[in-house]
Amino acid sequence: MGLKRILSLVTVTMLVASSVIGCSSSGGDTAKEGDQVKVDIFQFKVEAKDALEKAAEVYEEKNPNIDINIETVGGGNDYGAALRSKFQSGQEPTIFNVGGPQDVKDWSSKLENLSDQPWVKEAFDGTLGSVTTDDGTFGMPFNQEGYGFIYNKEIFEKAGIDPASITSFEALEKAVKTLDSKKDELGLEAVLALPAKEKWLTGLHLSNTALANEFESGKQAYEAKELEFKYEKELKELLDLQTSYAYMPDGKTASMNSVDYAMQVEQKYSTGKVAMIQNGNWAYGGIKGVNADIADNSGILPMPIKGVKEDCIPVGVPMYWSINKDKSDAEKDAAKDFLNWLYTSDEGKKMIIEDFNFIPAFKGYESDELQPKDPLSADILNYANEGKTMPWVFMGYPSGWGENVVGANIQKYLDGSMTWENVVKNAKSTWSEDRK
Structure with a gap:
C-alpha cells in the first residue's frame, strides 16, 4: 500500500x-x-x-x-x-x-x-x-488515505443515480443493478472491475470492511488471539455483488484473478468502460494520467457491511x-x-x-493553499469530517495473513476450488495458529 x-x-x-x-x-x-x-x-x-x-x-x-x-x-x-x-x-x-x-x-x-x-x-x-x-x-x-468505491459521476448522472442516496448495501445493490441494465446505452463493458490478482485489495482492503466492525483498531486486531469473523456473511455479500457485475476477461468468474491494478484503474475505469471500482484516493494520479476529465469527475462511495457501518469508508495511514x-x-x-x-x-x-x-497526518497544513485539491481527497475529508469512517485494522493482521491467506483463498473461491465456508474456516484457523 x-x-x-x-x-x-x-x-x-x-x-x-x-x-x-x-x-x-x-x-x-x-x-x-x-x-x-x-x-x-x-x-x-x-x-x-x-x-x-x-x-x-x-x-x-x-x-x-x-x-x-x-x-x-x-x-x-x-x-x-x-x-x-x-x-x-x-x-x-x-x-x-x-x-x-x-x-x-x-x-x-x-x-x-x-x-x-x-x-x-x-x-x-x-x-x-x-x-x-x-x-x-x-x-x-x-x-x-481512504478507499471505497470510486465512481464516474457523469455515468451515474446519465443512469439517473443520485450518489448521495447510496448509504446502505441495499442502495448500492440497487445502483449496481441499474447500471447493469443500462450498460449498452452507457457504453459500459461491465458495471465495475475487480482486480482479484491484487491480493492486497481483497485480502486486506475488502476484508477490512468486515473486520473493522469486529476490532476497534489495528492494535486491537494485533492483540487478538482469535478471529470470530462475525460479519463474514456480510463480507461475502459485498464480494459477490462485485463479482456478479465485474469485468471478466474471458466471460468466466475465474478470469477476474488475472485482472490487476493497471487493468482495473487505467484500462477500464479511466477509459469509461466501467462505472466504478473498489480503490482509494491514491488512484487519482493514475486515472488523471489517462483521462483528466474522468479523474476530475470521480467521487467515492461507501463500502457497506449490511447492518453495521453501511455509510462509512475505511480511512487510515x-x-x-x-x-x-x-x-x-x-x-x-x-x-x-x-x-x-x-x-x-x-x-x-x-x-x-x-x-x-x-x-x-500532521498539523501545519491549515492554510488554504495547502488544502487537498483532488475530488477523491475532498470526498474522503468529507467522510472524515462527518465521522463516517472505519479504521484500517488490517495493519494489525498477522504477517502475510491478509494477502497470502485471505486474498489467495478468495482467488480460489472465484475459480471454484474453495467454498466460502472453507475460506472463513481457514482464515480463523490460520489467525489463531499465528497468534499462539
Missing part, C-alpha cells in the same frame, strides 16, 4: 486513527560540509515514486553532500518479501517502510527510535499508536517511514533531516500537497 480541498485538515485528522507526523525541521540545512553521505530509500508507494524523486533532487541541491538513492517496489509486488530479501542480501536501506504493530515487532531489531524527532509532537491524535510501544515511536506516517538503526550516525541524521524537511518545511509541504497528492 492523496486527497483534499475545502475542509479543515485539523478536524479531519482528529477523526482518523492511524499514524503520524508533523513539525518543524532543520529546513534541509544539514551536512552541507564534510564527507559525502549516501541515504538509500527502499519504499513501497509506486504512486509517490516520481514525487519522491523530485523531492530528493530538490533536497540534494540544498545539501550537496547528501546523495539520496530511491528504489521503489510495489504495484503488485510483495514489498514485505522484497524488503526481507534486501536486508538478507546485505544491501540494507537507510530508510524503509513498516505497516503497523506486526511490522514493528518483526523489524524491532532494525528500527531507530524516532520519539525525539520534532514531528512527533505535531502528529494528529491516534496516528502514532500503530508504531509506538513502551520503548518508543518507530515510524513516521506517509499520509492519510497506509505505511510509515522507518530508519535503520544500524546505519552510521551521519546517515541516520541525514535521513531524519530529509523526512523532517519534506513534511515540515514550506517547500516540502507544498510538494506533499501538489506533487504527492497526500493528505498529511
